[in-house]
Amino acid sequence: MESLSLQDAERRFGAGRPETRGLICVVGAGPKALATAAKSQVLRELGVDAPRVLVVEPYDVGANWTAVGGRTNGRPRLSTSPEKDLGFPYASRGHGAEIDAAVNTRMQEFSWTAFLVSSGRYAAWVDAGRPSPRHVDWAAYLRWAAENIDFPLVSGWVRGLETSGGQWEVTVEGSAGGSAVLWADRVMISGPGPHDGRLASDAVCSIEEFWRLGLDTTLVDPSVAVVGGGETAAAVVEDLIRQHSGRTTVISPYPVVFSRGEGFFENALYSSPERWRELPERDRREVIARTDRGVYSPRAIEAIATEAAVLYQQGTVTAVRRAGAQVELTLHNPGRAEHTCRFDVVIDATGARPDWFLDLLGNRARAALAAVVGDGPETAEALERLIRVDLSVDGLLPKLLLPTLAAYAQGPGFANLSSLGLLSDRVLAADRSTPAPTARPQISLPEGGKPV
Ligand SMILES: Cc1cc2nc3c(=O)[nH]c(=O)nc-3n(C[C@H](O)[C@H](O)[C@H](O)COP(=O)(O)OP(=O)(O)OC[C@H]3O[C@@H](n4cnc5c(N)ncnc54)[C@H](O)[C@@H]3O)c2cc1C
Structure with missing residues (x-):
């Protein structure tokens, strides 16, 4: 260098x-x-x-x-x-x-x-x-x-x-x-x-503030909300459970915190993606959703699961406001009435x-x-x-x-x-003439086609 x-x-x-x-x-x-x-x-x-x-x-x-x-x-x-x-x-x-x-x-x-x-x-x-x-x-x-x-x-x-x-x-x-x-x-x-964060409120702790300053509270057992369902949030939760003995609640729009399988077939598609370009859009989106975006690694899940103090709430945060010494979040779930919940500290881990x-x-x-x-x-x-x-x-x-x-x-x-x-x-590689795939790839594997 x-x-x-x-x-x-x-x-x-x-x-x-x-x-x-x-x-x-x-x-x-x-x-x-x-x-x-x-x-x-x-x-x-x-x-x-x-x-x-x-x-x-x-x-x-x-x-x-x-x-x-x-x-x-x-x-x-x-x-x-x-x-x-x-x-x-x-x-x-x-x-x-x-x-x-x-x-x-x-x-x-x-x-x-x-x-x-x-x-x-x-x-x-x-x-x-x-x-x-x-x-x-x-x-x-x-x-x-x-x-x-x-x-x-x-x-x-x-x-x-x-x-x-x-x-x-x-x-x-x-x-x-x-x-x-x-x-x-x-x-x-x-x-x-x-890291812009999506909650845009000075009542919440940004991801940068969290990693630079730690949990910014004088409370001994604060209730903490971590908003976000991906790797950014997983790292925060893992660190929190070592930092304090209060309750940590993970909030994300998904019904559960999804975990990757990291099995052979998933990993093989990552290491040798030749077959990827043949998959139709729906299949690609499904693989990405299951293995990359908004999922915790099995190791993170294992570390978190051993802590009874980690809870989960489904919902998209639509409003944030200070409520005395606490922060109130309004959560939206399609087809259900909005509801609010309060925490001592809210960390915005919604990703970049x-x-x-x-x-x-x-x-x-x-x-x-x-x-x-x-x-x-x-x-x-x-x-x-x-x-x-x-x-x-x-x-x-x-x-x-x-x-x-x-x-x-x-x-x-x-x-x-x-x-x-x-x-x-x-x-x-030397310049190639292969174009980008069409928006909706037409080629799909035959029924029962074998992975790589
Ligand atoms: C907490 C966390 C854990 C993760 N763990 C994993 C994991 O285990 N496995 C995995 O595959 N992925 C993980 N990821 C995803 C990871 O970010 C990606 O894998 C990413 O590809 C990292 O490599 P990179 O080279 O793209 O960027 P980075 O390593 O993120 O490097 C980007 C660099 O760009 C610099 N930079 C930013 N703005 C500018 C600018 N304007 N001008 C010049 N430089 C700039 C930054 O200072 C930084 O050094 C994790 C992400 C997070 C947030």
Whole structure:
């Protein structure tokens, strides 16, 4: 990893610089950026003409897995296996058998197990039954990998993305002040973006406040509501049950807190999504709903289920108001009368906005995106139907890579940590002509068709 000052970055990646040709600029130094940078390095070292990767990150590598990013305090454990690491599933193809084999071998130098071996902890981890690492350990793995990957890192916030002369013009506000304009042929968005929260009330504790300040109350046994049914909420609940002995109530619109099965067939669809594009819309939505969005991992469920003090209430929060020292929530359930309930503390764990990056787009970029979307607004729902094999938005040039919205069109693992090796293969592959799938795929498996 080469940390560049804004001035040096602008000297190398400013307007008209040759190094910007073929360059992919990644917003955020998380696992997706590192997986892509590592694969780019390995391919180039093996003589393949792969695009280079530039990363812009305001904090540190892996910030969202430590308290710095405001999504965890580092203590919760990863819910997917750490062996789903930067190279997983180690199945690169398309460069000829010899190079493919070499790529898969070389990528293991950046694996979770290589990290443990390098720090003398491998045997202890295996002997302990391969426990899920805490987020902070996952961040340490990412930082270790970054140190061993050859890529430029610019410390700052991407504040603007505009199209100009067939390239992206990336405006960066430096973490230590100043700004720079960098250019790249492609931009990849990573991460969940800012945590807006949907409850929009100063009576509730935002997810960032919770992870930075802990449970902000002087009560010994407060009643706490956690609003949200996904992984963000699961991490909060797990932490709460260790922090206090009061009652925690999980509130979400679903009838129960759903859990993933994490069985072979689900996992296989994540690791090798070839079959995914043949599935009709209904089946894709069902897989995503059951395995990714709004579900807790089995490990989180197990940790929570052992605590009698965790309750569940179904409902969508429609109003929030202060009621003396407490907070009153109004819950809506279709076909039932609205009802209210009160808590000492309410935590908004409703998750992030999947289309957060739209706020970064300049006028020309926004107009170009509107043109490819066609009728209707450029929402996450509209964009996710347009994601191509290389995870870019179909029809938009310069290319905008949106792995976080690729689950529906390309496979459920691209949005998370489940197939980072495949993600990097797709992003770095030579330009392909395969179009995005049609909004409603026509091909379906024959009755009783076998999974991969
Ligand atoms: C609490 C929690 C637990 C999770 N656990 C799992 C899990 O176990 N398994 C799994 O598969 N998924 C999990 N997820 C989902 C996870 O967010 C995704 O898997 C995601 O893909 C993480 O990798 P990433 O590289 O996209 O982004 P991240 O690791 O989220 O990195 C994004 C980076 O972007 C930076 N950034 C933000 N804004 C800007 C900007 N404007 N300019 C530049 N940089 C910016 C951030 O500082 C951050 O470092 C979890 C999510 C949460 C919230």
